[in-house]
Amino acid sequence: MTRIVVVGSINMDLVTQAPRFVGPGETILGERFLTVPGGKGANQAVAAARLGAEVALVGATGDDAFGQQLRQGLAAENIDLTHTIQLDDCASGTASITVAGGENQIIVVPAANARVTPAQVEQAQALITRADAVLVQMEIPLETVEATLRLGHRLGVPVILNPAPAQKLPIEWLQLARYVTPNQHELAILLGADPDEDFHALMQRSPGPVVLTRGAEGAWYREQGEPIHQHGFNVAVVDSTGAGDTFNAALAVFLREGLSIAVRKACAAAALSVGKLGAQAGMPTLHEVEALLAQQPG
Numbered sequence: 001m002t003r004i005v006v007v008g009s010i011n012m013d014l015v016t017q018a019p020r021f022v023g024p025g026e027t028i029l030g031e032r033f034l035t036v037p038g039g040k041g042a043n044q045a046v047a048a049a050r051l052g053a054e055v056a057l058v059g060a061t062g063d064d065a066f067g068q069q070l071r072q073g074l075a076a077e078n079i080d081l082t083h084t085i086q087l088d089d090c091a092s093g094t095a096s097i098t099v100a101g102g103e104n105q106i107i108v109v110p111a112a113n114a115r116v117t118p119a120q121v122e123q124a125q126a127l128i129t130r131a132d133a134v135l136v137q138m139e140i141p142l143e144t145v146e147a148t149l150r151l152g153h154r155l156g157v158p159v160i161l162n163p164a165p166a167q168k169l170p171i172e173w174l175q176l177a178r179y180v181t182p183n184q185h186e187l188a189i190l191l192g193a194d195p196d197e198d199f200h201a202l203m204q205r206s207p208g209p210v211v212l213t214r215g216a217e218g219a220w221y222r223e224q225g226e227p228i229h230q231h232g233f234n235v236a237v238v239d240s241t242g243a244g245d246t247f248n249a250a251l252a253v254f255l256r257e258g259l260s261i262a263v264r265k266a267c268a269a270a271a272l273s274v275g276k277l278g279a280q281a282g283m284p285t286l287h288e289v290e291a292l293l294a295q296q297p298g
């Protein structure tokens with residue numbers, strides 16, 4: 001069985017579906033409100049588990065009601081929480097999300113996620129050593145992201161760095177990752193470049209291997225210096241929240257099959273994930289991914 005370790009955030013998502021986004025000072029009536037589990041780390045862990053991997057999550061929740069619900073949800077997905085700490089007198093992370101027309105706007109309050117430490121990553125070394133891949137994102141302290149990249153590199157375990165939410169990082173960190181998986185906007189921020197610069201030029205300037213996500217258009221990566229495009233899959237979009245997380249999880253789970261197969265399966269998994277409201281609601285099983293690939297080959 002493929003073994004994945006995720007180092008990352010755990011949030012409760014407070015999701016409002018609305019006819020459109022609001023402007024400053026404006027009030028409108030929404031259509032629906034949901035409280036559902038999220039957080040980039042937890043989402044990637046759940047997506048990897050549904051795809052059949054054995055998954056452990058290094059993270060933190062608070063000692064509040066959200067924390068309890070979040071832990072129960074993750075345990076029900078068979079995710080190993082040995083290295084997910086529960087902090088006293090601390091709130092769990094939250095994300096206030098507005099969904100309108102299939103797009104989203106998100107404000108994250110990290111709370112407990114801001115206290116995920118490099119020491120926790122070191123303590124998970126035995127698990128990381130045995131892992132096929134490690135996933136890390138940027139809703140936890142940067143020093144913990146760095147510790148994950150360095151440990152994975154030292155142990156020879158591939159680390160996929162999903163640089164979201166993006167900020168400029170030392171070039172060396174990008175070289176420690178096996179793959180960096182930004183969208184165009186995130187890649188520009190990572191490199192300190194103009195966000196309107198052509199994404200091919202940005203990819204070429206990146207010091208490490210990039211798998212660039214393009215939403216409904218699929219993904220781009222480079223093999224032997226040549227840019228390769230994996231097209232997106234044709235699906236109806238309800239909520240794109242968590243699509244990037246599903247992509248990253250699938251990339252990690254299928255990486256052993258080679259980059260081009262992994263990217264293709266990751267695009268299919270991400271497409272399936274957007275069909276339901278809530279980050280984790282639409283995350284597919286392996287069987288569902290295979291069915292979509294059979295239905296829309298190429």
Ligand code: RIB
Pocket residue numbers: 009011012013037038039040043094095106108139241242243244245279
């Ligand atoms: O990537 C989607 C996630 O970003 C949401 O679940 C939310 O919690 C934020 O972390």
